Structure formats: structure tokens, C-alpha cells
Amino acid sequence: MMLNTIAKRFPVEVWKPHSPFQTLVHTILSQNTNDRNSDAAMKKLRKHYKITPDALSKAKVNDLIPCIRSAGLYTTKAPRIIEASKIIKERYNGRLTAILRLPYGEAKERLMELPGVGPKTADILLAFVAKHPVIPVDTHVARVTERLGIAPKNANYERVRTSLEALIPPDNRIRVHLSMIAFGREICRAPRPRCANCPLSATCPSSTV
Numbered sequence: 001m002m003l004n005t006i007a008k009r010f011p012v013e014v015w016k017p018h019s020p021f022q023t024l025v026h027t028i029l030s031q032n033t034n035d036r037n038s039d040a041a042m043k044k045l046r047k048h049y050k051i052t053p054d055a056l057s058k059a060k061v062n063d064l065i066p067c068i069r070s071a072g073l074y075t076t077k078a079p080r081i082i083e084a085s086k087i088i089k090e091r092y093n094g095r096l097t098a099i100l101r102l103p104y105g106e107a108k109e110r111l112m113e114l115p116g117v118g119p120k121t122a123d124i125l126l127a128f129v130a131k132h133p134v135i136p137v138d139t140h141v142a143r144v145t146e147r148l149g150i151a152p153k154n155a156n157y158e159r160v161r162t163s164l165e166a167l168i169p170p171d172n173r174i175r176v177h178l179s180m181i182a183f184g185r186e187i188c189r190a191p192r193p194r195c196a197n198c199p200l201s202a203t204c205p206s207s208t209v
Contacts, residue, residue, distance in 0.1 A: 002148055002200050003167060003176055009199050010186070012178035017128045020096040021088065022051045027124050028081055028116045029071040041071035053094045057085035080116030087114055100130040107132075119157045127177070133170030135177045137161050140184025147188060147206035 017023045025045070030038035045067045049055050056064075064078040071077060092098055099110045104126060111122040123136035135141070137160045145151045151163040168176050187194050193208070195201050201209040 001167070002203060003150075003164075003180075005199055006144075006183045007172070007176050007179040010179040010182040012175070012182050014174055014178065015128070019051075020100060020125060020129045021053055023125055023129055024084070024096065024114075024117070024121070025051055025056070025081055027121045028077055028084070029068055031073070031077070031116075031121070033072045037070045037072060041068040044068070044070070053085040053089040055085075056081055057089045059085075077116065083115040084117070096125070096129075100125065104132045104134065119161075123161070127174055133165075133173050135161055135164045135168065135173045137164075138181065139190075140181045140188075141177060143190055144180050144184045144188050147193070147204065148200070149205045 018026070026038065026042050029041045029045075045051065045064075048063075048067050049059060059082055061078045061082060064082065065074045068074050068077055068081075088094060088096060096111075099107050101107075102110065107126055107130065108119070108122045111117050111125060112119065120136050120138055123134050126132040127134045127136055137145075137157050141164070142151075142155075142157075142160050145160050145164060146153055146155065150167065151160045155163070164176075165173065187198050193206075195204075195208045198204065198207065198209075201207045
């Protein structure tokens, strides 16, 4: 199976999440940028603020922007982080635990009510923090899934996710998710995939070899 080959050839250690709220903030910062930029933004943010709903709900947008500038889209991300912090503080007593304990569908719906939280961000929290057997779909995962013919071209987020989950046992989904990201970055790149170096070139329907 192609996904098993990816997991074996591109093994990635499963990262240990921080607190649910810190994971949320870091994931918002990671949107539409690379890990290096989001990690730098998170590191600088920690130097100036406690990463708690209480502290960040009191932050001013113009004070937050210089801390997260390296993550890009900072004029959008800063107010979203502040507003999400306020909601979590006021509605959930400053904790995401109550949401993360809910059944998957309900928890995802509640998370997506927060500013800056779409399906991928919600699924990252639910997969890595709440340990739901779900596959978050980023651009790499979506691209690889489409090129391998697992999901149709231009499939929406949920179609890609459910197509993958139908093929991958629950206890292996996080590892396959991370391996697909590594594979997408190194081999199945956009816009120029390295098909000549791909271990799947003989069976991939999108191979140019």
C-alpha cells in the first residue's frame, strides 16, 4: 500500500504537544507559513507574554504584532488570538479541557466557533492533544492524497480526511499524517514534484517518470 511505503520511508517522531491553549496559539501562528517562522513567532511571543487565555486576552493588537511578525499574516492572526483568548477565558473558564473531552464531532464544532480555528486547526488539537484518531489535512497531505488518487482532484477538506481515514488504522493515523507531510515537503512538492526520486513512481497515477 502506498501510504505504508510513505510511512516507512519517511518516518517522523510524533511531537509532544504543549498545553491545549499553547497548542492552539502555535497552530494559529503556523497557518500559511513554515515551521521555522511559526516557531520563531511562538518563541518571541513567550518572551513577552504568558501563553494563557488570561494574559493574551488583555494584549493589545499593536503590542502583539511585533511578537508574531515572523509568522506572517500578523494583522489577521494577532486580533484572532486575542479574541479567541477572550472567548476561552469568559466562556470556558480559561480552559479548553471541557471542549476536548467532548465527542469528536461536537468538540470540532465548538473549536471552530473560535476565531482563527478552521477544520485543520481543530483537528490538530483533537488529534495531538485530545488523542482522537483523526488525520489533520494540511496542504501537503491534501496534495499527496490527490496525486495518489486516494481522493478526487479538488476534494474538500472532509473528503480528503475521510478518504485517508478509511485506509489507515486509527492507531497509525498520526504517524502517517506526519510522514505524508515530510514526503510532501521532500518529494511530492508543489509545483515541481521529484517523481524521479519517489519510491511510489511505479504505481502513482500522477507520476511523470
